[in-house]
Amino acid sequence: MKIKEIVSLTNGSLITGEENLEQLIERAFSSDLMSDVLTVRSDKLLLLTGLVNIQAIRTAEMSDICCVVFVRNKKVSEEMVNIARENRIAIIQTPYSMFKASGILYSAGIQPVY
Numbered sequence: 837m838k839i840k841e842i843v844s845l846t847n848g849s850l851i852t853g854e855e856n857l858e859q860l861i862e863r864a865f866s867s868d869l870m871s872d873v874l875t876v877r878s879d880k881l882l883l884l885t886g887l888v889n890i891q892a893i894r895t896a897e898m899s900d901i902c903c904v905v906f907v908r909n910k911k912v913s914e915e916m917v918n919i920a921r922e923n924r925i926a927i928i929q930t931p932y933s934m935f936k937a938s939g940i941l942y943s944a945g946i947q948p949v950y
Contacts, residue, residue, distance in 0.1 A: 837860065837861050837862075837937060837941075837944060837945055837946055838857065838858055838859065838860060838861070839844075839853065839856050839857050839858070839859050839861060839902075839903055839926050839928075840857040840858065841944075842861060842882065842903070842905070842928065842942065842946075843857075843929075844927055845940050845941060845944055846905060846928065846930040846932055846937050846940060846941070847930060847931060847932065848905065848928040848929055848930040849928065849929045849930075850922045850926065850927070850928055851912055851920075851928065851929055851937075852917055852921050852925065852926060852927045853903065853924070853926025853927060853928075854918070855924070856902060856903065856924065856926045857926075859880075859884040859902055859903070859926070860880055861880050861881070861882045861902075861903060861946060862878075862879070862880040862881075862946070862947060863878045863880060863881050863882070863946065863947045863948065863949050864881070864882040864883070864884060864938065864941055864942075864946045864947075864948065864949070865878075865881060865882070865883055865884070865912055865948075865949045866883075866884040866885070866934050866937075867883070867884075867885060867939045868885055868886050868887045870887065870895040872893050873885075873895050873899060874895060874898065874899060876899065876949050877899075878949050878950075879900075880902070881899070881900075881901050881902070881949070882904075882905060882941070882946065883896055883899075883900075883901045883902045883903070883904045883905070884896075884899070884905045884934055884937055884941075885904065885905070885906060885907065885934070886902075886906065886907050886908050886910055886934055888906055888910040888911065888912055888913075888916070889913075889916070890913075890915060892904060892906075892916075893916050893920050893923075893925065893927075894913055894919070896923075896925050897919070897923045897925065899915065901925065902924070902925060902926060903925065903926040903927075903928065904920070904925060904926070904927055904928070905928045905929075905930055905937060906927065906928070906929050906930070907930055907932060907933055907934045907937050908931070908932075908933055908934070909929065909930075909931045909950065910929065910934060911929065912927055912929065923944060929934045
């Protein structure tokens with residue numbers, strides 16, 4: 837599934853990553869615990885989280901995650917946007933809960949990591 841489809845399905849807003857809209861995502865991981873995210877190894881991975889701070893973007897960077905979806909209408913800071921742009925990480929904000937966003941993406945064909 838392409839990132840632009842994820843934006844649409846989650847009723848999201850693309851904050852960064854306009855150049856990544858055609859990038860394919862195959863798997864997703866939902867977590868607010870970044871130490872758990874660091875244990876995941878998968879290509880074409882999407883992170884769904886409600887943890888809105890620099891640590892979430894740095895974790896995505898270290899884990900080669902190309903797209904982060906922030907749930908529950910959480911707003912990202914300018915510093916987070918700048919770091920995401922530097923690392924070519926797409927950021928999506930959605931009004932949906934983590935459960936709803938995960939369910940929608942799973943139903944649409946995104947596979948879980950486990």
